[in-house]
Amino acid sequence: MRTLNPKLNEKILNIALDSFYKEGYEKTSMRVISYKCRTSVGNLYRYFKNKEEVFTTLTSPVATKLREIMDEAIKTGSTNLLNEDLQLVLKHFYQLVEEYPKHLVIYLEYYGEQASGDALLAFKEYMLSTIKHFLPNMDDNLVKLTYNYLVYGVIYLICNEKKENLVNSLNALFIYIFKDIKGRIT
Numbered sequence: 001m002r003t004l005n006p007k008l009n010e011k012i013l014n015i016a017l018d019s020f021y022k023e024g025y026e027k028t029s030m031r032v033i034s035y036k037c038r039t040s041v042g043n044l045y046r047y048f049k050n051k052e053e054v055f056t057t058l059t060s061p062v063a064t065k066l067r068e069i070m071d072e073a074i075k076t077g078s079t080n081l082l083n084e085d086l087q088l089v090l091k092h093f094y095q096l097v098e099e100y101p102k103h104l105v106i107y108l109e110y111y112g113e114q115a116s117g118d119a120l121l122a123f124k125e126y127m128l129s130t131i132k133h134f135l136p137n138m139d140d141n142l143v144k145l146t147y148n149y150l151v152y153g154v155i156y157l158i159c160n161e162k163k164e165n166l167v168n169s170l171n172a173l174f175i176y177i178f179k180d181i182k183g184r185i186t
Contacts, residue, residue, distance in 0.1 A: 009047055012037055016054045020106040025055065059107040062100050063123070066107075069093050070130045090174065094167045101158050108151050127151070138185050149177050 015036045019028040034044040048054045073089045111123035131143050153173045161169045
């Protein structure tokens with residue numbers, strides 16, 4: 001039995017990441033990935049059983065780290081979204097953004113749209129419950145709106161902001177959304 005080539009595996013993942021980032025999940029197919037890799041579709045299936053497995057391989061580290069960051073935020077015990085403990089949590093998020101910007105964008109774009117289900121930690125439901133943890137008196141529709149501002153704001157900034165300004169812009173977004181929010185929702 002032939003062993004799989006680690007360099008081709010890495011090439012597949014890099015090309016798939018770029019394609020998911022530029023074209024989106026729906027427009028990226030195994031055929032597109034194989035064409036860009038200059039390998040046959042059959043050979044591609046020796047490495048990954050389907051497009052979802054490629055996507056999951058790319059986004060699993062981000063999903064795990066994002067979940068850890070949100071769990072850490074809840075463990076602070078604070079419900080003040082701008083306190084010092086949560087600022088430390090945000091630093092971990094900023095590190096994730098700097099390390100995996102494209103991975104985070106494709107993850108948020110795809111799973112941000114999911115209404116429910118087991119898809120990689122049921123991301124949207126978990127995010128909504130985390131927001132609700134910090135803002136228990138907020139109406140469910142406002143929780144969903146806050147979620148959308150946050151997710152699509154992060155995506156927009158990662159895709160459009162200069163790297164040297166990204167952390168400051170993300171911090172400004174966070175402050176814009178959450179500063180004095182409890183006073184605005186009561």
